[in-house]
Amino acid sequence: MIQLEKLSFQYPQGTVVFKDFNLKIDLHSSWAVLGPSGCGKTTLLYLISGLQRPSSGKVIINGTVLTHPRPQTGLILQDYGLLPWSTVRQNVELGLQIRRFYGPDGKHAPDKNIPMENVDHWLSRLGLDSIQDNIPQNISGGQRQRTAIARTLVLEPDILLMDEPFASLDAPTRNGLQKLTKELWNEQALTLILVTHSIEEAVLMGQYILLLSNPPTFEPLIINNFESTIVDYQDTDEYQNRVRQLRDMMEEYEKK
Amino acid sequence: MKKSDLIYAILVLLLTWQLAAFIINRPILPYPSEVIRALIDETFNGELTGHFLASFYRVIVSTLVAILTAAPIGIILGQSRRLNRRLTPIVYILYPVPKVVFVPIVLLFFGIGNFPKIVIIYIILFFQILVLVRDQAANIHPELIQSVRSLGAGRRALFKFVYYPASLPAILTALRQSVGTAVAVLYIAELFATTKGLGYYIYLNGSTLFDFPAMYAGIVVLSIMGLGLYFSVDWFEKRYYSWKFIR
DSSP, X not given: OEEEEEEEXXXXXXXXXXEEEEXXXXXXXXEEEEOOTTSSHHHHHHHHHTSSOOSEEEXXXXXEEOOSOOXXXXXXXXXXXXXXXXXXXXXXXXXXXXXXXXXXXXXXXXXXXXXXXXXXHHHHHTTOGGGTTSOGGGSOHHHHHHXXXXXXXXXXXXXXXXXXXXXXXXHHHHHHHHHXXXXXXXXXXXXXXXXXXXXXXXXXXXXXXXXXXXXXXXXXXXXXXXXXXXXXXXXXXXXXXXXXXXXXXHHHHHHO | OOHHHHHHHHHXXXXXXXXXXXXXXXXXXXXXXXXXXXXXHXXXXXXXXXXXXXXXXXXXXXXXXXXXXXXXXXXXXXXXXXXXXXXXXXXXXXXXXXXXXXXXXXXXXXXXXXXXXXXXXXXXHHHHHHHHHHHHHHTSOHHHHHHHHHTTOOHHHHIIIIIHHHHHHHHHHHHHHHHHHHHHHHHHHTTSSOSOSHHHHHHIIIIISOXXXXXXXXHHHHHHHHHHHHHHHHHHHHHHOOXXXXX
């Protein structure tokens, strides 16, 4: 379980984005974080990843207070996350190389040894076999995101954080990757937290939708959306209704 | 550059030289054939090889030390805004100062031998590499650093997997830009307080012994050394990074 306890965060410039913010995220649930730009969506993700430290309060993951990035938490960003000078395969291997580089110092190394064969498995599972020797600039945006996903899943994470992962992709590629992400979420028993500015994507991806508005945020506004796990959810009336409901809520929310 | 281009360029230059020597018709500009003869003679029977090795050693050592010191400092400056704010004004003022003018001072400080020559070339390369690497390191996308950190990378792993490969192109660009300068400065540094090196050799034959073919042989060797360094950087660049952008 991920717990945010009395979490506050303030940018160095002084803007307070979260103030005494509490949130509980169950294992193997899927969350979409929705809100306008500047509402602190990405900051929330960075706080949960451990890359950023809260000004006060705690992030607790499975009972342990987070003090640095946790190897079992995967983070996928919209762009620029891949090493431009390394091939697809080298990028997918990166996490394991970093482990090896550190050795068993206990600080960053995981408890278990992950075999290199994992790399082959994920390369082929995500259809990257044929392009594994290409560098990121020579593959499509969708393939780049698949590479980023493979790189994360190689490390056998339990939490997957995604920051607008599909925003720069064309519609068919986006649909394919959304579907793939849901499959992987289910199959790998992941806890998924996906940040997006698209209402449709939030409704499609999250069992829970966390709605953020202009900062600072004190109380979470959570919309239950359990139907998101239905096959072909986006073709149902419930989906359409939920999108409409959310759009109204966001307009209402912004008026305040 | 293709091999045929290289041969073409050399032929054109040799022909121009030949023609110029024919028109001027004085000992101060000998024919290419005379110079090549002197080059062979000086290499096998004279001391040209020794002078070449002395110069080559000075350039290589100063270049290596410059890379090993300037690149890490450049990376640190590029990544630490606070340090960069403190040091940038100083670098900014020192960067355009023509360091060649310090040759006599460096010689006075460090005396004769290899050390002062290495120091002076080092100073020039150091600033070139520092500035380029710093700018490149400052341009690394924060997203890239964050996502590699999220995989569990600490400072050492970040250096190995991100900062070092990201800075390599800047180091190579700096080297490419400064090879010419380094060789020119080498020549000037070798005019003083030494009896070894191509600079000394060229000056001795041109101004004291008036052995013009030998002097030109020295110039040819110095040029070949510069070209060789330039081609090495090119080769290294093609071999080790085929990607063209860092964003």
